């Protein structure tokens with residue numbers, strides 16, 4: 005059992021702190037946001053993450069987990085301090101390290117001799133060295149700085165913590181690395197011990213590669229759509245090759261969230277600074293921007309103008325199982341619809357309030373007044389919605405599906421008009437003609 009402090013109670017800090025407490029450590033989580041700490045102490049989780057709230061509550065009860073805003077108290081006995089504050093993007097796309105800098109400078113007067121400082125936040129290569137300099141200037145005590153990037157995904161964060169693919173430990177000091185291994189020793193995940201620069205780079209390279217895989221399949225989907233091939237079949241066939249793998253081959257309206265958009269931009273900046281323009285990654289970002297406009301471009305082609313159209317926007321979170329709307333493709337779609345003079349109304353099973361447009365709890369009500377619907381997030385309550393609901397609720401059932409929730413065969417005999425990603429549109433049965441037949445647009 006170790007005495008651990010976690011600085012920052014965002015996704016990464018709260019999940020890390022709670023899971024470490026669950027492994028038996030004594031954990032104190034610190035945040036500068038008083039409201040957040042009060043809410044956590046009252047047993048509320050600040051965001052939607054399956055399983056997290058009950059784990060917080062059980063560890064609070066066992067007194068293995070504490071929340072505070074008082075840094076001195078939290079750091080005083082700590083053997084290891086995890087830094088999990090945000091690293092948002094600067095205007096030029098580079099990572100803003102001001103939260104990391106301020107966090108480590110604030111804690112350095114209070115640390116014990118020999119404390120392990122662990123950088124969990126996603127930071128550019130070279131930050132480990134900077135952290136040592138920022139702390140050195142203020143503190144006469146000895147300490148070790150280890151880079152330990154986080155790979156959890158929102159929506160499956162607990163599973164990813166306990167059953168991750170690897171734990172990367174970047175350290176110049178073998179004992180410090182071993183101390184961190186000991187903290188994680190109850191987790192059966194392989195360790196990769198490396199130097200800090202490589203550890204920092206592994207995080208950016210991993211996110212950039214996954215983002216590249218998504219933009220690649222989205223590019224293939226555009227060609228498929230024009231040719232008449234089916235992207236779902238193509239992705240399945242590609243994924244069966246174990247060298248390619250089936251994950252991250254879901255074509256759609258692009259990647260969002262607080263990581264891929266920010267981290268790809270930051271890596272482009274890092275590469276630029278080393279004198280190596282990362283053309284491939286710049287293209288990945290361009291493709292993603294284009295992809296976010298895909299559904300509206302299809303609707304414009306279909307209707308000519310979207311002015312005055314009532315649009316049901318289904319899904320606001322950047323992906324299912326989270327209430328995070330940071331860089332959500334659904335939000336950028338709403339903003340563009342409004343610029344075009346449309347009237348969007350949204351449904352999401354967990355996001356209930358956004359400043360951009362009305363949100364309704366009932367998917368049926370959202371559909372009933374709409375000229376057409378657009379799927380942005382594949383929550384089960386959206387992706388499993390029977391097609392009858394569209395046919396029976398809407399004046400004219402027209403669906404633009406940005407996450408390919410339905411299979412082609414689902415449409416046999418239906419009157420719904422269906423546009424998806426990388427597949428031919430389906431116009432539905434032509435019911436007003438004497439001979440009933442299918443027609444592909």
Ligand SMILES: NC(=O)c1ccc[n+]([C@@H]2O[C@H](COP(=O)([O-])OP(=O)(O)OC[C@H]3O[C@@H](n4cnc5c(N)ncnc54)[C@H](O)[C@@H]3O)[C@@H](O)[C@H]2O)c1
Pocket residue numbers: 011012013014015016017034035036037040088089090091103106107110124125126127154155156157158262263
């Ligand atoms: N969100 C994810 O799924 C995820 C996954 C892996 C890595 N990361 C990386 O982890 C880092 C944190 O991400 P997040 O989504 O948890 O961030 P977040 O923005 O949700 O939360 C950061 C928290 O840190 C607090 N904070 C800021 N400065 C502080 C200080 N000086 N002392 C104490 N608390 C302070 C803020 O109040 C906030 O609550 C980022 O670098 C991110 O790129 C995020």
Ligand SMILES: O=c1ccn([C@@H]2O[C@H](COP(=O)(O)OP(=O)(O)O[C@H]3O[C@H](CO)[C@@H](O)[C@H](O)[C@H]3O)[C@@H](O)[C@H]2O)c(=O)[nH]1
Pocket residue numbers: 126154155156157158159211214218251252253254255256257258259260261262263264267322323
């Ligand atoms: O085949 C796919 C897979 C994902 N996405 C989109 O990509 C985005 C990101 O999805 P995901 O990776 O599941 O979510 P995040 O929680 O952002 O997790 C990523 O970003 C984290 C922060 O760095 C990392 O820790 C994780 O390993 C990395 O997967 C979402 O908008 C998804 O809709 C697709 O469009 N197609």
